[in-house]
Amino acid sequence: MRVALDERYRDVAHQHIIGHEIVFYKSGVSASLVAGRPPSGRMTEERFAAPDEFLDQVGDIEVLGCGGGGPWPFDERIINALPRLRFIQKIGAGTDWFDLDALNRRGILLATNAGLNATSVADHLVMLMLLCLRSALDPILSLRQGEWVFVPPTRIVEVEDAIVGIIGFGKIGLQIARRVLAFGDVRVLAHRRRPLDPATTPPGVRAAKLDELLRECEVVVLCLPLTPETDGLIGARELALMKPGSVLINGSRGGVVDEAALYDALASGHLKAAASDVLAEEPPSPDNPLLRLPNFMGTPHMAGRSRRNSPRQLEQALENINLFLAGGRPHRLVNPDVLERGTTPGQELPT
Numbered sequence: 001m002r003v004a005l006d007e008r009y010r011d012v013a014h015q016h017i018i019g020h021e022i023v024f025y026k027s028g029v030s031a032s033l034v035a036g037r038p039p040s041g042r043m044t045e046e047r048f049a050a051p052d053e054f055l056d057q058v059g060d061i062e063v064l065g066c067g068g069g070g071p072w073p074f075d076e077r078i079i080n081a082l083p084r085l086r087f088i089q090k091i092g093a094g095t096d097w098f099d100l101d102a103l104n105r106r107g108i109l110l111a112t113n114a115g116l117n118a119t120s121v122a123d124h125l126v127m128l129m130l131l132c133l134r135s136a137l138d139p140i141l142s143l144r145q146g147e148w149v150f151v152p153p154t155r156i157v158e159v160e161d162a163i164v165g166i167i168g169f170g171k172i173g174l175q176i177a178r179r180v181l182a183f184g185d186v187r188v189l190a191h192r193r194r195p196l197d198p199a200t201t202p203p204g205v206r207a208a209k210l211d212e213l214l215r216e217c218e219v220v221v222l223c224l225p226l227t228p229e230t231d232g233l234i235g236a237r238e239l240a241l242m243k244p245g246s247v248l249i250n251g252s253r254g255g256v257v258d259e260a261a262l263y264d265a266l267a268s269g270h271l272k273a274a275a276s277d278v279l280a281e282e283p284p285s286p287d288n289p290l291l292r293l294p295n296f297m298g299t300p301h302m303a304g305r306s307r308r309n310s311p312r313q314l315e316q317a318l319e320n321i322n323l324f325l326a327g328g329r330p331h332r333l334v335n336p337d338v339l340e341r342g343t344t345p346g347q348e349l350p351t
Contacts, residue, residue, distance in 0.1 A: 001325060002084075004058035005065040005167075008091070016318040019226065020325060025049055025057035055081050064088045065321055069097025069302075076102040089323045091317045092304060095116060095334055096226040096253055103335060110334040111320055113313045115171040117304035121223065123254055124176035124303035125251040128275035129164075129180075129219055132247040133157040135273070137297050155272075157218070159183040165217030167191045167210065167233075168224025168252060177205050189213045194226075214241040219249065226253035236261040245272045251303050254280035263289050266296055277303040 002021045005013050008337065009025050015065070026049040048070040049057060055078070062084050078086070079102050086108060088098070093114040103110055131137050135155040141170070142149040164180050166173045169190040177188050181204050186294045189208040190196060196207045214220060220242060224230055230341075234248070235258040248271060250257055259280055265271045275297040283299055290296045304313075329339065 001062040002060060003063040003065065003295065003321065004061040005069050007066055008067045009318065012314060012317065016315075016322055017325070020063075023056055023058060023061070030065075051078060054078075057225055058082070060084055062086050063321060065317060066097075067091045071095070073097065073099065075099045076211065079103065079106055079108065086110070087321070089317050089321050089324075089330070091313050092251060094179050094225060096255070100335065104338060107338050109324070109330060109338050111330040111332050112334060113316055116313050116316060116333055117309055118171040118175045118182055120306040120309045121172045121251055121303040122179055124173075124277060124299070125176055125223065126179045126298060128249050128251075128277070128299070129221065129247065130159070131275040131297060132249070132275050133162060133219065138294060145305065150169055157272075162218035162247075163187045163189065163216055164219045164221065165189045165191070165208070165213040165233040166221050166223065167213065168222060169196065169205075170223070172223040172251070173221075174200065174202075176223065177202055181205075189217055192264075210238075214238055215243070217246065218243060219247045221249045222252045222256055224252050224256065226255050231255050232258050234258065234262075236264070239265040239271065241279065242271065244270055247272050250274070250276035250278055254278045254282065259288075259290060260323075262296075263293065266290075266293050271295070273297070274298075277301055 003017060004025055006024050007024055013022055038121060039220050052074050061082060064085060074097050075250060076099055081198055088108060088110045090112045093112050095112060098110060135151050139149040139151055158182060166176055166188065169192040173190060178185050180188055181202055188205045191208055191213050195247050234255050238261060239261055266274055273295040277299045279298065286289065291298065324330050
């Protein structure tokens with residue numbers, strides 16, 4: 001089969017995929033960085049290939065291995081231009097780059113590494129939470145400039161003084177709850193579409209409806225996927241429900257939060273602070289007003305990366321591709337119904 005992989009697979013692909021044609025297309029991240037080798041100097045993400053350039057690079061493929069999504073949608077136009085495509089494996093967890101309805105109509109399987117980055121993401125989001133609660137970012141940056149900043153005690157909040165709400169209580173949410181509860185006598189509220197599983201939910205975590213969680217919590221952490229249902233989930237109404245002086249942490253996707261409404265809530269002082277590993281536009285425009293606010297902290301979509309996790313995600317993705325190439329059922333399928341309906345992957349669903 002012809003397999004197209006993005007650049008971050010290049011260093012290890014031929015060790016895993018043997019007997020198949022492999023082509024590489026322009027990626028957004030250096031392969032050496034994902035493989036765990038230390039960068040030499042400052043690293044920035046490369047430009048992702050434009051749609052037509054991408055199609056020229058991958059050609060007539062049957063399997064696609066991708067890292068993150070590009071700045072254009074993987075929509076019906078792209079799917080129709082790849083008539084032999086049967087299987088897509090994504091290194092990360094998000095599926096918002098893909099038109100899932102179009103993939104399903106064409107019978108194209110999509111698998112992700114959902115859940116594999118839970119430990120790394122939870123570490124990162126709890127770090128952001130602590131920086132916000134303790135108003136620590138400005139003193140850190142000021143000290144680098146030689147300025148010794150006094151932070152009033154009223155601006156420093158201990159975790160035990162905060163009720164923490166987690167919206168999206170999957171594997172990442174569970175890991176966040178475990179870390180937060182380790183700080184002591186902390187209350188945690190969790191909101192998810194399905195009921196909490198009592199077998200895996202730690203003591204101290206209580207289910208809550210969305211509005212209840214927003215009203216009661218001093219910290220709200222978002223770790224849910226971007227879907228049509230969650231697009232713009234946190235808007236002006238929801239931010240107004242949050243307690244004055246509370247903190248919002250976003251580790252999901254930028255589109256889950258109305259950024260204009262978030263700017264207003266921060267600029268007015270209604271929210272103490274907000275931190276986000278994701279933005280609606282990535283990389284963001286230098287004119288993004290959130291970046292000029294002293295009580296907003298952003299990181300460049302790095303929560304899922306770590307020395308241990310990034311190579312592991314790469315290996316798991318390649319193993320799953322190999323499983324498909326060998327005729328097996330891939331793990332962590334997003335759309336297993338494609339198999340259940342009894343058609344060959346890549347076969348268009350009759351209309």
